[in-house]
Amino acid sequence: RLYNEVQDLKGNIRVYCRIRPFLPGQSRKHTTVEYLGENGELVIANPSKQGSHRLFKFNKVFGPTATQEEVFLDTQPLIRSVLDGYNVCIFAYGQTGSGKTYTMSGPSISSTVDWGVNYRALNDLFQLSQSRKSSIAYEVAVPDASMHPVKSTKDVLELMNIGLMNRAVGATALNERSSRSHSVLTVHVRGTDLKTDTVLRGSLHLVDLAGSERVDRSEATGERLREAQHINKSLSALGDVIFALAQKSSHVPYRNSKLTQVLQSSLGGQAKTLMFVQLNPDMESYSETISTLKFAERVS
Numbered sequence: 001r002l003y004n005e006v007q008d009l010k011g012n013i014r015v016y017c018r019i020r021p022f023l024p025g026q027s028r029k030h031t032t033v034e035y036l037g038e039n040g041e042l043v044i045a046n047p048s049k050q051g052s053h054r055l056f057k058f059n060k061v062f063g064p065t066a067t068q069e070e071v072f073l074d075t076q077p078l079i080r081s082v083l084d085g086y087n088v089c090i091f092a093y094g095q096t097g098s099g100k101t102y103t104m105s106g107p108s109i110s111s112t113v114d115w116g117v118n119y120r121a122l123n124d125l126f127q128l129s130q131s132r133k134s135s136i137a138y139e140v141a142v143p144d145a146s147m148h149p150v151k152s153t154k155d156v157l158e159l160m161n162i163g164l165m166n167r168a169v170g171a172t173a174l175n176e177r178s179s180r181s182h183s184v185l186t187v188h189v190r191g192t193d194l195k196t197d198t199v200l201r202g203s204l205h206l207v208d209l210a211g212s213e214r215v216d217r218s219e220a221t222g223e224r225l226r227e228a229q230h231i232n233k234s235l236s237a238l239g240d241v242i243f244a245l246a247q248k249s250s251h252v253p254y255r256n257s258k259l260t261q262v263l264q265s266s267l268g269g270q271a272k273t274l275m276f277v278q279l280n281p282d283m284e285s286y287s288e289t290i291s292t293l294k295f296a297e298r299v300s
């Protein structure tokens with residue numbers, strides 16, 4: 001096994017927090033982030049109550065200046081463990097606009113420095129698989145799942161472009177749609193353990209979750225309200241599953257949502273889970289930030 005470092009990490013669930021920078025036009029003065037520690041500490045200040053702070057601690061905290069490459073490098077050993085036959089799930093959780101898609105896919109795919117975790121992961125796995133006689137199958141799952149064999153990163157990029165275009169068709173409301181749906185990219189890897197000549201099968205799930213924001217009941221009605229309730233239900237079901245796994249509980253409630261059913265074989269057992277908890281530093285996001293961090297604290 002080449003990637004022992006993964007096994008040395010305590011437990012199979014880890015949580016990384018990433019705080020996105022202020023966007024042009026946002027006032028920098030109004031941040032809730034008071035302190036970022038080297039060892040995963042994060043202090044959030046309550047903007048409407050002077051001197052009121054909360055401390056959180058995660059496996060890692062990436063500040064606003066962290067690059068896509070830095071974030072990927074801390075994720076790479078986990079990703080590489082799929083070649084050793086592990087199932088790995090990587091999630092991005094947070095309110096709409098907090099940087100989930102930026103972390104998972106990046107702001108654009110035309111420039112490789114912008115690439116998020118998913119393109120970098122695939123690129124890395126292809127490169128490694130060549131030296132390790134593994135093969136990779138590519139699959140886009142949920143919704144409208146289809147599976148396509150791929151031979152190179154270029155094949156994957158082409159498929160992803162088609163996927164992005166499909167998503168964008170007719171949709172001025174693309175952002176609306178993506179914030180109300182989970183996007184799951186699944187990669188299956190078949191490798192050979194060269195020492196024992198046995199086949200190793202691993203999988204990597206890359207999940208850009210729907211926005212975690214609470215929808216105001218007084219504003220949302222009908223379809224919109226049902227949709228919001230559905231999202232909240234699937235996110236809390238995911239939280240319940242990861243919490244049960246972290247507690248080593250004998251009952252893990254996979255059946256409470258489609259999302260957790262789909263990912264069941266890759267959550268728990270020998271599987272490894274990484275949650276990126278995304279934060280918007282703006283003061284106006286304070287209450288969403290706290291509820292995001294509470295969700296993360298529960299599963300970490």
Ligand code: ADP
Nearest residue numbers: 020021094095096097098099100101102103107
């Ligand atoms: P989400 O998917 O959570 O709704 P996005 O990933 O679309 O959020 O990010 C919202 C905006 O913030 C986008 O314009 C994105 O490019 C920008 N952004 C997010 N994270 C970063 C970052 N780390 N550095 C620079 N810009 C970022």
Ligand code: MG
Nearest residue numbers: 100101178179
């Ligand atoms: Mg998004």
